[in-house]
Amino acid sequence: MTIPAFGLGTFRLQDDVVIHSVKTALELGYRTIDTAQIYENEAAVGQAIAESGVARDELFVTTKIWVENLSVDKLIPSLKESLVKLRTDYVDLTLIHWPSPGASVSVKESMQALLAAKEAGLTRQIGISNFPIALMKEAIEAVGVENIATNQIELHPYLQNEQVVKFAREQGIHITSYMTLAYGEALKDGVIQAIAQKHRATPAQVVLAWAMQLGYAVIPSSTKRDNLAGNLQAQDLQLDSDDMDKIHALDRRHRLVSPDGLAPAWD
Structure with missing residues (x-):
């Protein structure tokens, strides 16, 4: 099993907005959908999938266990609730x-409870999100690296998270980038705009292509059909080494997501 390189994120989208987006x-032509318990949109995502007519076995659906449900007595029951909302058996x-x-x-x-959910057939693969290196090591020790499909982390041109990426790669753990467009900041960047003009592409396509060429999965979200279609085309854009070097030089360890009381000790 592998992690698809490109999918749809649904963070901050709810009700009719997320139904329309999905x-x-x-x-x-999207076939990968990323949601989470805390997004409070799993039922709407499930409705959208059901109404789309796309067969379940053509889709790759991801959800995430919220912190209140990480204990052994809550994790599997909470995941079963997610499955009901998503209208799927797994x-x-x-x-x-x-x-x-x-x-x-x-x-x-929490990792051993998640592995039990996998063994019970509730999820095909398991993984982590927002885990720095120290906690990645704990997760590996808990369930074995072969059971950790990905670490989903904030990663964009201004926060390239190289230490975490390097450690994950050494272990064979895939990286999924979220916030790849840096809340839209990257789309206004002169360097990225110049690369986009050179390739007759959009700035979003450039950033998404950059991340995918580095081997990361991406899950951009949008509510606009044109943007959804444009983002999908990023898979066909090939940047050259000069483009990649220029984007690499934009890194300034600029973290956008670090909630008080929730964020771990970042690398």
Whole structure:
């Protein structure tokens, strides 16, 4: 099993907005959908998938376990609730969304509960999100690196997270980039705009292509059909080494997502 290189994110999209986004994306050819318990949109995503008419076995659906559900007694019941909302018997990938704040639930406990969910057929693959190196090591010790499909992390031109990427690659753990467009900041960058003009592409296509060429999976979101279609075309854009070097030089360790009380000690 592998992680698809390109998919649709649904963070901050709810109700009719997320239904429209998912259905439009599926019409355009998207087949990977990323959601989470805390997004409070799993039921709407499930409705959109059901109404799309796309067969379940053509899709790759990811959800994430919220911190309140990380204990052994809550994780599997919460995942079963997610499956009901998503109108499916299984998801393709389930992640620990954030490490337990203050380590109130150990990485070992939550990862072993997640592995039990995989063994029960509730999820095809399991993984982690927002895990720095120290906690990645704990996760590997808990369930074995072969059971960790990906670490989904904030990663964009201004935060390239090279230490985490290097460690993950050494272990054979795939990286999924979220916030790849840096909340839209990267789309206004003169360097990226110049590369886009050179390739007759959009700035979003350039950034997404950059991430995919580095081997990361990306899950951009949008509510607009044109943007959804344009993002999908990023898979066909090939940047040259000069383009890649210029984007690499934009890194300034500029983190956008670090919630108080939730964020771990970042590398």
